[in-house]
């Protein structure tokens with residue numbers, strides 16, 4: 320569904336990703352793990368077209384998108400839940416959803432369906448972004464991405480700063496959207512969340528893939544996982 324091959328990327332003068340190969344399974348979850356600064360967010364930003372790759376390929380459902388603009392990549396069905404949520408403080412939940420609904424691809428994910436999946440948002444419709452808890456902001460960021468009707472959802476550290484009960488809800492949402500036919504790439508520091516949802520796991524170190532394994536193999540080799548992640 321989403322494949323990178325030999326992806327090299329970074330910022331003016333510095334290479335961060337070194338020939339990264341990852342594959343998001345169709346209707347499945349790829350978890351990308353790694354310590355701070357290994358290049359996980361750079362991978363997500365490069366896939367989304369926010370950072371221009373220096374070499375290599377990114378294909379979405381067979382279309383080459385490396386070097387394309389983010390709007391083309393979004394139109395092909397890639398949705399992003401960015402690190403830090405990027406909720407707008409003065410806008411209400413309803414306004415966030417309306418804007419995403421107007422801008423995105425049309426499809427099965429309507430405002431009604433999104434609120435059914437994330438009922439807390441229904442109770443908070445008139446609240447402003449800065450009146451929401453971290454968990455509510457995360458749900459709003461997910462809702463906004465779902466309203467663009469992606470085939471592939473990129474989630475960049477969705478559990479960051481959230482209470483364990485909310486992390487649980489994030490895992491439930493990931494499972495539900497996969498069950499509804501979406502493919503998911505999730506970047507995580509939270510090993511438990513990643514392991515609870517992943518069909519496949521990639522561990523990165525210093526901008527390279529150090530281990531790429533099915534979720535079950537990763538779960539069996541917990542000590543290797545912890546060693547690579549420095550836990």
Ligand SMILES: Nc1ncnc2c1ncn2[C@@H]1O[C@H](COP(=O)(O)OP(=O)(O)OP(=O)(O)O)[C@@H](O)[C@H]1O
Nearest residue numbers: 330331335353354355356357358359360361362402
């Ligand atoms: N906009 C930028 N300009 C220049 N360098 C950057 C930029 N964003 C990230 N970097 C650098 O790229 C490297 C990888 O950062 P990245 O954010 O991709 O890592 P990460 O694995 O997502 O880490 P974290 O878990 O802290 O978000 C780091 O050395 C970082 O300082």
